[in-house]
Amino acid sequence: MPGIEALVASKEIVVVCGPGGVGKTSLAAAIAAMAAAHHGGRVLVLTVDPARRLAQALGLTMPPDGHSAPDRRAALPRAQQVPVRAFTEAGAGPRGQLWAEMLDTKLGWDNLVSRHAPDQATAKRILDNPLYQNISGRFVQSHDYIAVERLYELHSEGDYDLIVVDTPPTRNAVDFLLAPERMSDFFSSRLLRVLTVPYRSRFVDLASRPFYYVADRVLGTQFLEDIAEFFILFQTLSEGFVQRALEVERLLADRRTTFVVVSTLEPVPVREAEAFIRLLPAKKLHLGGLVLNRALPSYLTEGALADRAERLGAQAASLAVQLCAPGAPLEDYEPALVEGVLAEIGANFNNIAVVAKREAAQRAELSRAYDVVTSVPELDEDIHDLAGVLALGRHVW
Amino acid sequence: MAGPPLLARKLLFVTGKGGVGKTTISAGLALLGATRGKRTLVCDMDAKGDLASAFETGPTQFEEREVAPRLFAMSMDAEASLRQYLSLQLRLPRAAAARPVTRMFDFVASAAPGVREIVTIGKLCWEVRERHYDLVVVDAVASGHVVGQLAAPQAINELVQVGLVRQQTDWMLEILSDPARTGVVAVATAEEMPVTETIELVSRLKTSTSVPMAAVVVNRVLPELFVIREEQAFDALAAPGAMSIVADALQGPASPLLDAARLMVRARRSRAAHLDRLRGALSPPAGPQGLPLLYIPYLFLRSYGLRATRHVAAALAAELES
Numbered sequence: 001m002p003g004i005e006a007l008v009a010s011k012e013i014v015v016v017c018g019p020g021g022v023g024k025t026s027l028a029a030a031i032a033a034m035a036a037a038h039h040g041g042r043v044l045v046l047t048v049d050p051a052r053r054l055a056q057a058l059g060l061t062m063p064p065d066g067h068s069a070p071d072r073r074a075a076l077p078r079a080q081q082v083p084v085r086a087f088t089e090a091g092a093g094p095r096g097q098l099w100a101e102m103l104d105t106k107l108g109w110d111n112l113v114s115r116h117a118p119d120q121a122t123a124k125r126i127l128d129n130p131l132y133q134n135i136s137g138r139f140v141q142s143h144d145y146i147a148v149e150r151l152y153e154l155h156s157e158g159d160y161d162l163i164v165v166d167t168p169p170t171r172n173a174v175d176f177l178l179a180p181e182r183m184s185d186f187f188s189s190r191l192l193r194v195l196t197v198p199y200r201s202r203f204v205d206l207a208s209r210p211f212y213y214v215a216d217r218v219l220g221t222q223f224l225e226d227i228a229e230f231f232i233l234f235q236t237l238s239e240g241f242v243q244r245a246l247e248v249e250r251l252l253a254d255r256r257t258t259f260v261v262v263s264t265l266e267p268v269p270v271r272e273a274e275a276f277i278r279l280l281p282a283k284k285l286h287l288g289g290l291v292l293n294r295a296l297p298s299y300l301t302e303g304a305l306a307d308r309a310e311r312l313g314a315q316a317a318s319l320a321v322q323l324c325a326p327g328a329p330l331e332d333y334e335p336a337l338v339e340g341v342l343a344e345i346g347a348n349f350n351n352i353a354v355v356a357k358r359e360a361a362q363r364a365e366l367s368r369a370y371d372v373v374t375s376v377p378e379l380d381e382d383i384h385d386l387a388g389v390l391a392l393g394r395h396v397w
Numbered sequence: 398m399a400g401p402p403l404l405a406r407k408l409l410f411v412t413g414k415g416g417v418g419k420t421t422i423s424a425g426l427a428l429l430g431a432t433r434g435k436r437t438l439v440c441d442m443d444a445k446g447d448l449a450s451a452f453e454t455g456p457t458q459f460e461e462r463e464v465a466p467r468l469f470a471m472s473m474d475a476e477a478s479l480r481q482y483l484s485l486q487l488r489l490p491r492a493a494a495a496r497p498v499t500r501m502f503d504f505v506a507s508a509a510p511g512v513r514e515i516v517t518i519g520k521l522c523w524e525v526r527e528r529h530y531d532l533v534v535v536d537a538v539a540s541g542h543v544v545g546q547l548a549a550p551q552a553i554n555e556l557v558q559v560g561l562v563r564q565q566t567d568w569m570l571e572i573l574s575d576p577a578r579t580g581v582v583a584v585a586t587a588e589e590m591p592v593t594e595t596i597e598l599v600s601r602l603k604t605s606t607s608v609p610m611a612a613v614v615v616n617r618v619l620p621e622l623f624v625i626r627e628e629q630a631f632d633a634l635a636a637p638g639a640m641s642i643v644a645d646a647l648q649g650p651a652s653p654l655l656d657a658a659r660l661m662v663r664a665r666r667s668r669a670a671h672l673d674r675l676r677g678a679l680s681p682p683a684g685p686q687g688l689p690l691l692y693i694p695y696l697f698l699r700s701y702g703l704r705a706t707r708h709v710a711a712a713l714a715a716e717l718e719s
Contacts (some may be wrong), residue, residue, distance in 0.1 A: 020539060021416015021591070051589045174700050268447055269416060269702045297660075299653050308647040309654055319646050329639035333630045341630045341641075344622050349657045351620075351697040358699055382661045 003374065004260070004396045007034045007288045008162055013155060013251070014288065017167040017176055018262040019272040023293045025050050026383055027262050028166035029058060029100075029374075030393035033363060036098035038397075041161030044079060044099045046151060047170040053384040058082050058100040069202075080106075082386065090387035099160070103168065108146035111153075123383045126233050128204050137154030138184060144168060144179035152248045174279050180252070184245035258288030265292055265359040270366070277370065291396055292363055294378040298376035305349065313346035403612050403689065403717060404430055408525050408572065410535045410608070412543040413584030414594040418616045421685035421701075423536035423582045424451035425709030431468035432710065434561045435560035440522055441472040442517065443535050448472065453703045463584045469530075475513045481674040514549030515566060522569045525578065540598045542584065547573070547581070548600060573608050580611020585675060587615060596678040599688075603621070610688055614713075615672065617695040619665040622658055631658065691716040 008014060008031065016028040025047055025354035032045035050060070079101040087094040105395055109114055111128060117123035125221050147168050154163055167176045230364045251257060259280060263273035273290070280287050299305065312319070323330040367373045376395040404426075405407070411423040420441075424507055428547050441448035441457055444668035449457045449472075452464045459478070461471035472551060525533050550573060554566040573579050585595040599610055606660045633639060635655055643651040679688050696705055 022416060050592065053589065126469050140613055203711060258648050259545050264416070266416075267450075271447075271450075272445065300657060302653075304649060305653050312643070312654060313649070319643060322646075323634070323639055323642055329636060329642070330630060330633050333633065337627060338630050338634070341623065341627050341634065344627075345631075345654050345658045348620075348622055348661050349654050351660065352657050355698050361426070380665070381667055 004031055004289060005038070007258055007260075008164075009039060012162060012256040012295070013228045013250070013258070014164045015151075015167060015259045016164060016262060018276065019261060019269040020275075022262050022264045022269050023376075025083050025166045026054055026360075026389070026392060027260070027291060027293065027396070028164050029054060029383075029391050030212065031260070031396065032100075032162070032164040033082075033098055033386060033389045033391035034397050035164070036082075036096045037092040037393075039096055039097045039162075041310050042099060042159065043096055043162045043164065044101060044160040045156065045164045045166065046101050046146070046147070046152065047069075047166040048103050050102070050166075051382070054384055054389070057383055057389050058098075059086060060100055060102065064204070065138065066186045074391055075153045086386040090385065090390055092386075092390055096161070101154075103147055103150060105146045107340070108150050112146075112241070112244075114148060115238060116237040119237050122233060122236055126230075126237070129230050129233065129380060132230065132234075142152070144176045147176070148179055148248050148252065149244070152244070152251050155251060161356065174228075174276055176250075177279060177283055177285070180245040180249040184249075185243045191316075196380070253284040255286070258290060260289040261287065262291045264294050265362045267362070270362060274366075274369075285375040287370070287372060288368065289372045289374060289396070291372060294376045295363065295375040296352065296359055297377060298360065299355075300353050301360045306353055309346040309348075309349035309353070313343055315349075316340075316342040316346065400609060400611060400687075401578060403580070403582070404433065404532065406576075406578055406580045406611060407531065408521060408533045408535070408579040409582050409611060410537045410543065410547065411582045411584060412537045412598065413614075413616075414541075415448065415539045417586045419584045419589050420447040420451055420536050421709055422582070422614050422616060422713075423534050423708045424448060425693075425713050426582070427468055427470075427532070427534040428465065428706055428710040429713050430532040430534065431465055434467070434527070436467050436469075437532045437534065438469045438471065438528075439534045440521060440536065441470070442535060444474070445470045448536055450702055451706045454603060463637075471582045473517050473520070475516050479516045482516065482519065500599060512553070513692070514546045515553050515562070515569070518546065518550060518573070519565060519569055522572045522696045526568070539681045540594045542657070544598065544601045544605050547602070547608045551606060560588045567671075571608065573606075576609040576611075580609050582612050582614060584614045584616050584619050587672040587675070589671055592671045595675060599633045601680065612689045612691055613675070614673070614691045614693060616693045619661060619668065619695050621665060622662055628662075631655070642701045645714075 014028075014031060016024050016031065018024055028047060029045050029050070032043050043056070046140075050058070060080055079099045082098040082100060084094060084097075087098075113126050114123050117126060133388065144167075146244070146268040147165065151163060154160065208388075240323075260271050263269045277287060277290065315340045317335075319342055320335040322328065324333055324335040324338055325331065330384055363375060374396055376392065379388075381388070383392065384395050400406075409426060411419050413419040413422075416694040423439060427437050430437040438461060439448065446456055446478065448470060449455065452468075454462070454464045454470065457470045457472040459471060459474040461469040464470045504614075519531055521535055524530055538546055550566045550569045553562060554570060581598075583592060583595045583598050595613060602608060602610060635641070635652075640651060640655075676690065679690065691713060693709055693716070696708050697710070698705055
């Protein structure tokens with residue numbers, strides 16, 4: 001594939017997405033850091049919940065462990081610039097600037113409400129409503145929408161030449177893509193409008209309608225009325241929200257936006273990543289790359305080495321005697337111990353080779369299906385500084 | 398306060414950060430339960446189809462299906478579950494309930510946070526109470542979302558003062574808060590974020606819900622190749638003199654074989670620190686007393702699916718006995 005370099009040079013937004021636990025956050029940071037190091041301009045990485053050491057590598061300050069993710073985010077300012085010094089120390093005098101921001105879901109919702117409410121009093125009533133607080137703080141799918149919404153806001157403010165987005169953990173990778181559509185569907189749902197009408201009129205006898213009869217028996221009138229009141233308020237936001245969700249969708253489908261899908265070579269993530277990729281054309285979205293992360297090195301699949309590993313196992317005893325003989329290189333060691341070490345080396349190779357071969361077959365299959373596949377090796381150490389971020393970035397660049 | 402043995406509980410919610418293998422662990426726990434003679438239900442909460450592939454069966458559906466002797470699998474469907482609930486509770490014929498309920502569900506589930514959650518959690522509690530499963534294993538949503546889901550019955554119980562839902566949440570909470578019957582199994586791998594999320598999960602579960610933890614499973618534990626003296630021998634082996642002797646015997650260079658061993662040693666070592674952090678956070682006095690940690694080895698298998706599930710079940714059995 002042409003590599004991420006060509007891709008980011010021609011795009012304004014890179015959305016890094018894929019199944020959970022495959023290293024999206026690190027790769028998003030790596031792509032952004034490489035762009036800042038090699039291209040000019042201002043680059044932002046919008047991230048959700050980075051690992052402590054990655055956050056430190058980006059110069060983000062983090063409160064101690066044990067705080068929940070939302071608490072960690074709340075304690076932080078919005079965008080922070082990664083110091084130039086961090087780049088020079090990593091031997092990469094940056095041409096541009098690297099900024100990092102952590103997504104704040106609660107703040108994102110509050111901003112949306114304030115922006116679209118007809119007046120301040122309505123905004124305040126919504127913000128104070130317990131149901132709203134429940135939705136914005138705990139509603140499990142709200143991350144997805146707020147991430148794209150914040151992306152739209154950042155892009156339209158125009159402060160950055162390139163924005164790399166690390167997508168939030170969703171139940172399913174496709175949730176992220178469907179978020180704007182779900183939001184606009186929800187607000188334009190005729191049902192929602194119909195349902196809130198009776199509560200605005202005191203002349204409708206709810207109990208006479210079978211639907212409300214059921215609802216009332218299940219939830220209780222008071223709760224239904226609370227919900228209805230909330231939605232009557234929320235309806236005032238409807239037009240702005242729907243409009244905005246459509247604009248957000250357009251931005252994702254724009255030529256300036258590209259999607260980099262990340263997966264490992266394990267069967268389950270690959271299945272989810274492929275389902276995600278299949279959805280892209282239908283939504284008119286652009287697949288810029290498929291990164292196969294944490295791949296085992298290819299030498300592990302060589303047949304000649306597997307033969308040698310077999311021989312090592314079979315000849316471990318005689319080899320150990322030879323190696324531990326007086327004057328031989330391992331004369332200080334017990335032959336039995338060395339035999340164990342040799343056998344272990346052989347067995348380990350065979351073990352890893354099984355996984356490496358499965359991965360290689362998977363990679364070959366994906367490379368036939370998509371022409372934008374690149375692999376990143378499993379790195380020995382966790383990333384703890386910008387040099388580590390850049391080292392990861394060089395594998396996809 | 399060490400709880401009862403893991404498989405003595407009836408309702409296990411298996412969660413963990415995305416990618417740690419919670420579906421495999423759920424499948425392994427369920428298979429182990431069924432093998433030990435328990436009538437077992439395993440439920441996929443996010444309908445990605447991973448559970449079906451762990452048993453190599455066709456797609457799981459809301460109606461449970463026997464996938465192995467005594468082992469039934471289903472996938473959660475909030476709407477179907479509400480429909481079932483209404484037909485039972487309100488004595489509405491299912492067909493009659495169907496249409497208005499579908500429409501209402503759209504409204505209620507979107508409007509009232511927590512309703513979707515209690516309908517699904519409620520279904521699981523009901524299976525425990527009414528259907529006489531000995532064990533219900535839930536392949537739950539990822540740790541970032543599961544607290545919200547498990548906290549929902551409590552939240553709804555506080556919001557809704559009257560009505561059927563209130564009565565229902567009362568008995569659900571009774572089951573969910575009972576450590577003799579219910580427990581959360583957190584799955585982690587010995588890596589930075591999975592460990593961090595597990596520690597967070599344990600503390601958030603305690604502050605936001607009354608659902609007890611049952612165990613932490615550390616998945617994909619890499620083998621320890623060498624003890625210290627063996628490692629010294631390994632280093633001596635890597636010197637040119639020894640390598641040429643080995644190369645002669647193997648009819649070719651042996652250094653890639655040693656590289657592969659180093660790869661494994663380093664990977665295990667970088668994980669050890671995270672494992673220590675996990676143990677430190679979970680052991681007394683900082684963590685809950687006696688929360689069992691179960692270690693499942695990395696499986697060097699060509700295939701996934703049922704064979705892997707069997708290996709995991711066997712590893713779990715060995716860990717539970719030790």
